[in-house]
Amino acid sequence: MKLRLDHRSANPAAMQALMKLEGTAQQLNPDKTLYELIKIRASQINGCAFCLDMHTTDARKLGESDQRINLVAVWKEAPQFTERERAALLLTESLTLVATAGVPQDVYEEVRKHFDEEQYVGLIIAINAINSWNRIAIATGMFPGCYEN
Structure with a gap:
């Protein structure tokens, strides 16, 4: 596989903004593990191999178990996730697939049971960042290991 272009050197100002x-x-x-779960789920939905590889590795470094990492894709059927994590993953799916159904009121209400307004906005920013x-990774042809020397 070959990287289409190095986005970092092609437009440094854009990369600084991101x-x-x-x-x-x-x-x-501040919950680094939850943040990695969000990144993993969005990357699964978007089919981003580079980001999925990066964030599963980062989650393991934080002490996340292989079992939970493997089950993020099916979190609704897996009892290993807390209600708070489930709410964040639900919002991750809604925002990542926003063109499908938006963010329904019931999703908003479920998330707000576990996150205050400030935290809700923080989740939105996190989900937008990983998306x-x-x-960028998909458009530029990034793949696991493409920047390793």
Whole structure:
């Protein structure tokens, strides 16, 4: 496989803007494990192999179990996730697939049971950030290991 282009050197200003968004998303979401679960689920939905490889690796480094990582794709049927994690994953799916049904009121209400307004906005920013990264990786032909030397 060959990378289409190196987006980092092709447009550094654009990358700085996205890195700022990523930094904000990280600040707004202090639960690093939950943040990685969000990134994993969005990357699964979007079919982004590069990001999925990166974030499953990062989740393992945080101590996340292989079992839970393997079950993120089927979180609705897996009892290993907390109600809070389920709410975040539900919102991740709704926003990632926003053209399908938007974010229905029942999804909003479920998420708000576990996250206050500020945290809800933080989740939105996190989900938007990973969806942006997924689209950049897919559009530029990134694949697992493409930046390893």
